[in-house]
Every structure is written in structure tokens, then in C-alpha cells.
Amino acid sequence: MAVDLIIHASSIITMDPNNPRAQAVAVDSSEGTIAAVGTLADVQAAHPGVSVTDLGDTVLLPGLIDPHNHPALSGLSTQLPAHWIAPYVGFPTYADVTAQFQKLNEETPAGVPLLFNGLDRILHGAPELTNADLDVFFPDRPVVVLDNSGHEAYFNTANIKALGWVDNKPPADPVGSSFGRNEDGTSNGRAYEIGAQLIAGAPVLSALAQHPLKPVAEWYKLMASNGITATSEHTYQSNQLKAYIAMAMAADNPLRISLYHMSFEADCDQPIHTPIPENKLKKQGIKLWADGSPWVGTIAASFPYLDNETTRAANIKIGPGGEGEMNYTRAQLDQILDKLTPGGYQMAFHCNGDVGMDVVLDAYEHALSKHNLMGTDHRWRIEHMGACRADQFERAARMGVGLSMSPFQFIYWGDKLDGEMFPSEIGSQWQAVGDAFRSGAVVSFHNDGAVSPPIPLLNWQATTTRQVPSGNVHGANQAISLDDAIKAHTVNAAHMLGRDNEIGSIEVGKLADFAELSSDPYKADLHKLTEQVKVLGTWVGGKKIDLDAFMAQVEAMDPTEHKDLPQQVHSSKKCC
Ligand SMILES: [Zn+2]
Ligand SMILES: [Zn+2]
Known part of the structure; x- marks a missing residue:
């Protein structure tokens, strides 16, 4: 010592x-x-x-933790050379988006392709674009726009030409995905789901391959500048390991990373081998999917959406989705858990609907009992839980299952959820964090990569007040104390990552990871927390992080062995 x-x-x-x-x-x-x-x-x-x-x-806190993120994909889909146009990063209306289209077309050298991410059918009220719509803004250069849901991509005629499609006709639809076509078989500038999106996006993805680690480093920087010192990769696949090792090699690397391997990769139960200490880079668990996204109507819920202009304009399936929206049958889930449980990894299930939650809890209960893990410190967890109920949280608590929640769902969509997408008795209770804490389960918060900007202090402000940026309050009965909100990004989040012996609190023997705040959050007006308290910097392992130095260190790395990273991460299943 x-x-x-x-x-x-x-x-x-x-x-x-x-x-x-x-x-x-x-x-x-x-x-x-x-x-x-x-x-x-x-x-x-x-x-x-x-x-x-x-x-x-300065007031010092433990380094903040976002225990469910997607740094590689988020960097490569929102940071330069990609452009983030989500409503909550400065483009609240569709008019703001088209103004940005115009501006970037003027500013960007001729012929350079552009990639946009975050067009939102619900929040922007954006139309479902065609190549003709995009040609108005981009007559010459290839352009691809990714929908905020991750399920659809739009592209212009110059992109179709760059693809070299004969007579502008797309190739046969890849498995599980499709191209939009006009009646004469020509492309209408749309691609649905990953396989088709990757083919259509090839001209712009090549632009990302120049130095793929730089946008990933920008995402690390964004997280660190919001006080975060540890996070996860929740759509890990083996071909990302090289990039995560490279990032960890940077002297000013600001983030400890825990990897959750996607369950459908054949080697998901295999250990990783790296020269990096586990407290910096560790394979922690397995990521599984129960249902889909609230923004397209693919959640396994017991109740329908309201059938109105908002939901129709966004092409939402009215439902109720029920078990029909589950990605697996219960029998398939049992089989998957049976195969993976003996490896000792932590399970992490994406689940938004209440019906999905019942199925996941049933499957967890069965597997935990069968493998003699009930009552042990197994750390199995469930992700998001937008529409889940108090009795379900209580059942999770009894089973020792952690609740990894997504306050951003009600922060950014709350005004739509409460009364437009659902009746208020359902919509106002979305992300029932109060019930979650009252259940006694371990509760953590995350921002889920490019789904929403990584801002723990905004999560504290919104979960303690249930007030969203518009000023409206949704479900005041679900407000929690500032203590609990801070736990959700510190001690509880460390528990969720299986790193509670290392990080999450400032105690002798733990790693010296800190977030510097401009003032004491307990003295702030909780409704104005993000205005009154600023993140000044972070420390990792007793080292003050210099983010400019970090960016320079990554820029100096040889990008050639990471050329395939954009294609690889964009081909991964989207989380939400
Ligand atoms: Zn995710
Ligand atoms: Zn997810």
C-alpha cells in the first residue's frame, strides 16, 4: 500500500x-x-x-453507474460522422429535424454520405419517409435515416444509386427483414428490420469505417461528462471484444465495462480472454429478450393501446399484445435457461409488458428452483419493465431478482403515454419506480444507450418529482426519495453489475471512482436539480480523467483492425 x-x-x-x-x-x-x-x-x-x-x-459522490447501456452501437449511431436527431437532443419537432437536414446538406462536402439516427414517429410526429421525401433535402449524396425505434430505416435515391440496384429494385428480402417497394417493384426508400437495413445502409456505413473507435470514444466521453464511471454493454457479441479491449487500453479510459452476451450467439456461455483486469472489462451475464418495444406496439401486455391519431400515425399495433408478442414460448425459455444457467452467468431479460413479466418470472422461478439457486445471491435481473405492476415487483423481490428500470420511458414519452397512448390509469403509472422500491427489490436506473442520453441527474430529478421536461407530472404516487434515486445509480447499480464489492460507494478497500458535482443535490430544488447541480468531472481508480487526453489516445490508435465494427454492431439486435 x-x-x-x-x-x-x-x-x-x-x-x-x-x-x-x-x-x-x-x-x-x-x-x-x-x-x-x-x-x-x-x-x-x-x-x-x-x-x-x-x-x-465540489461535492464528491461515488462514480455514477449506468448498468444497462450499449456504448459501441450508441457511439456508432449517434456520434460523428453519424448525426443524432432525437427529439430530446435538441430537435423537438419534425421542423427542427428538416432544418438540420438542410443545414448539414449545405455544410457537408459534396458526395459525402450522411447517416441520421433518432427520427421519432411518436415524439416528432414525423411521417414515414420515402426516398422522394428525402430527395427534397438530399438530391445528390447518399443519405440514410434510422428511425428512433430501430425497426425502420429510410434512404434517398442517391443511396439507391450508390447501391447499384438494377432498375432501382431491391434484392430479395433477407430473413426476418424486408425492403419497402413501390407497385412497380422499385425501392420506396424504406427498409424494415436489421438484415434489410444493413444492406440498404452499406454506402453510409462505409463512412463510419474510417476510424470506428472515435465515435465510440465520443460516447464514452458523453457518459463520463455526465458523471458515469461504470456501465455495461448489453448487446455484446464476440466480434466487439477487440474494440472494448482497445478502449480499455487508453490511459484515460473513463469507463469500467461489464459485458452481457446476447443469448443467441453460439459462444454466449464461453468465458472471454483479455489482457485487461476484470475490474475494467468483465463478462458478467447473458442478455435475453422477452418482448419488444412500447413505441411500435410489440410489448407483451394485457391491455390494448388507445386507438387514435397518435397511435395510428406511428403504426402502433393496438393489441393487446399478450403472449403473442413474446419472442419465445415458455418452453423455449425453459430450454434456454436450462442450457445457460450451469455456466454461472447472471441472466438479464428485456421485458416491458405485464404479461411478459409473468412469463419471465415463471421461467426464472422454474430455473432457479431446478438449479438450486433460489435463495442464493444469483443476481438475475429484468430490464425496463415499463408496464409492470407492484405485485410483480414484490414477486421479483421474493425471488431475489433485481429490477433494472428505464425512467427515460416516462421522462421523454410520458406526455404521450399518459392519456394519448394509454388511459391515464395505465399511462401515468409507466415506470412505476415507487412501487419498485416499495417492493424491497434492488432497483437501478439506466438510459439504455442511444435510446436516450445518459443523464443520471435528470433521472434523479424526474423520479423524485415525476415531473417531465414539459413541466407535466405523471403518476405523483410513484415519486421516490432522493436517497433512493441516487442509490439507483450508485450502490444498487453496482449490485446489478455484480460489482458491489468494487464500486458504488466510497468505502475503504473499494476502487477510487468518484463523480465531482458543483453543489450538494440534497440542498437543491429537486424540480430544478439539473439546472442547480452540474457534473464537473470524474475519477477512475484514483486518477482524474482527462477526456481530451482520452480522445487523443483513441485517435492515435490504428483503426484498420476495427474496420468491420460498424457493420458488426449495426447488425446486432436492437434493445428497445
Ligand atoms: Zn438496451
Ligand atoms: Zn432492451
Whole structure:
């Protein structure tokens, strides 16, 4: 042990119930661990002669954790050379989107292809585009626009020409996906689902291959600048490992990564071999899918959507979806869990609807009992749970199943969910985080990669007030305390990643990962938390992260062995 640094802050919120507040923390930089936590006098007395870094008014928290993300895909679909046009990143209306189309067409050198991501049929009220619609804005260069749902892509005539399709006619539909066609068989500029999207997107994907690690690094930077020091890759496939190792090699790498391998990859139950310490890069679990997305009507729910202009304009299936929207039958789920459980990995099931939740809980109960894991510290978890109920959360709690929730669903879609997509008694309760905490289960929050920007402080603001950015409040009965909201991005999120021995609180022996805040969130007006409290920086393993240095380190890496990454990550199944 060589303690070489004492950090002094105006206050340290430790998230350790035995020692909730402190002023100073001693760090062993060679180990990257915390050696002492307490008053400045106590910490200095324990480690005399060690120099003190005084952070002034800064308030220190454990490094924040987003325990369900998709950094590679998110970087490659939202960061330059891609362009993010989602409603909540500065383009609230379809008119804002088309203004951005015009601006970028003028600013971008002739012939350079453009990729956009985040056109939202519900929130933008955007039309289902055709090549003719896009030709108005982009007469010459290949352009592809990805729908926010991930299920559809739109492209212009220049893109069709670049593809070299004979007579502008798409090839035969790939398995599980399709091309949109006019009556004469020519392309209408639409591709549905991954297989067809990849073929149609080839001209713009090649632009991403110039230096594929750079946009991924931009996503890391975005997460770090929001206080995050640890996250997951929840659509991991083996061909991404090279990229994650490269990122971890950067001296200023700001994120610890936990990998969740997609269950349909043949090697998903195999360990990974890397030169990186597990506290930086670790294979943690298996990602499975129960149902689909609330934004296209593919959730396994017991109730229908409202049949009206909002839902029709977005092509939402009215339902109720019921078990018909499950990706697997119960028998298939039993088979998958039976095969994968002996490997000891944590299971993580994507599930939004209440019917899906019952099936997942039944399958979990069966597998946990059969493999003698009931009552053990198995950490199995469920993701999102937009429409799940208190009794289901209570059942999960009894089984030791963690609730990995998605507050962004009600933050960004709440005004539509509550009264337009569903009757208020259902829509206002979407993401019932209050019920989730009351159940006694471990509850964490995530932003799910490019589905929404990674902003833990906004999740705190919105879950403590149930107020969304428009000012409306949805389901005030589901509001939680600031303590619980912070736990959901610290100790509970560390538990969800199986890293609670390493991170999540500021305690002796844990890794020295910190988020610097401009002021104390407990002294803020919770309705204005994101205005009043700013993230100033992060520390990982006792090192203050320099994000400019990180970007330079990644830029200096040889991109040639990562050329296939864009194609690989865009071919992966979308989460939500
Ligand atoms: Zn996801
Ligand atoms: Zn998901």
C-alpha cells in the first residue's frame, strides 16, 4: 500500500450507510483503491505527509453507474460522422429535424454520405419517409435515416444509386427483414428490420469505417461528462471484444465495462480472454429478450393501446399484445435457461409488458428452483419493465431478482403515454419506480444507450418529482426519495453489475471512482436539480480523467483492425 493522495471536498456523499458523509478520502493510486474516508483531520492523521488536493466547493459522490447501456452501437449511431436527431437532443419537432437536414446538406462536402439516427414517429410526429421525401433535402449524396425505434430505416435515391440496384429494385428480402417497394417493384426508400437495413445502409456505413473507435470514444466521453464511471454493454457479441479491449487500453479510459452476451450467439456461455483486469472489462451475464418495444406496439401486455391519431400515425399495433408478442414460448425459455444457467452467468431479460413479466418470472422461478439457486445471491435481473405492476415487483423481490428500470420511458414519452397512448390509469403509472422500491427489490436506473442520453441527474430529478421536461407530472404516487434515486445509480447499480464489492460507494478497500458535482443535490430544488447541480468531472481508480487526453489516445490508435465494427454492431439486435 502506498497512499499518495488525499482528496478534500466540501462534502463527500459516500452512499455507505455506516458513514454517510465525509470531507476527505485517501487514495492509493498504484492500487486505484480507497485507503481512508473521514474528516480531513482524521484522514491526514492516518496518512501523515501525504499531499492534499483541495476540490474547493465540489461535492464528491461515488462514480455514477449506468448498468444497462450499449456504448459501441450508441457511439456508432449517434456520434460523428453519424448525426443524432432525437427529439430530446435538441430537435423537438419534425421542423427542427428538416432544418438540420438542410443545414448539414449545405455544410457537408459534396458526395459525402450522411447517416441520421433518432427520427421519432411518436415524439416528432414525423411521417414515414420515402426516398422522394428525402430527395427534397438530399438530391445528390447518399443519405440514410434510422428511425428512433430501430425497426425502420429510410434512404434517398442517391443511396439507391450508390447501391447499384438494377432498375432501382431491391434484392430479395433477407430473413426476418424486408425492403419497402413501390407497385412497380422499385425501392420506396424504406427498409424494415436489421438484415434489410444493413444492406440498404452499406454506402453510409462505409463512412463510419474510417476510424470506428472515435465515435465510440465520443460516447464514452458523453457518459463520463455526465458523471458515469461504470456501465455495461448489453448487446455484446464476440466480434466487439477487440474494440472494448482497445478502449480499455487508453490511459484515460473513463469507463469500467461489464459485458452481457446476447443469448443467441453460439459462444454466449464461453468465458472471454483479455489482457485487461476484470475490474475494467468483465463478462458478467447473458442478455435475453422477452418482448419488444412500447413505441411500435410489440410489448407483451394485457391491455390494448388507445386507438387514435397518435397511435395510428406511428403504426402502433393496438393489441393487446399478450403472449403473442413474446419472442419465445415458455418452453423455449425453459430450454434456454436450462442450457445457460450451469455456466454461472447472471441472466438479464428485456421485458416491458405485464404479461411478459409473468412469463419471465415463471421461467426464472422454474430455473432457479431446478438449479438450486433460489435463495442464493444469483443476481438475475429484468430490464425496463415499463408496464409492470407492484405485485410483480414484490414477486421479483421474493425471488431475489433485481429490477433494472428505464425512467427515460416516462421522462421523454410520458406526455404521450399518459392519456394519448394509454388511459391515464395505465399511462401515468409507466415506470412505476415507487412501487419498485416499495417492493424491497434492488432497483437501478439506466438510459439504455442511444435510446436516450445518459443523464443520471435528470433521472434523479424526474423520479423524485415525476415531473417531465414539459413541466407535466405523471403518476405523483410513484415519486421516490432522493436517497433512493441516487442509490439507483450508485450502490444498487453496482449490485446489478455484480460489482458491489468494487464500486458504488466510497468505502475503504473499494476502487477510487468518484463523480465531482458543483453543489450538494440534497440542498437543491429537486424540480430544478439539473439546472442547480452540474457534473464537473470524474475519477477512475484514483486518477482524474482527462477526456481530451482520452480522445487523443483513441485517435492515435490504428483503426484498420476495427474496420468491420460498424457493420458488426449495426447488425446486432436492437434493445428497445
Ligand atoms: Zn438496451
Ligand atoms: Zn432492451
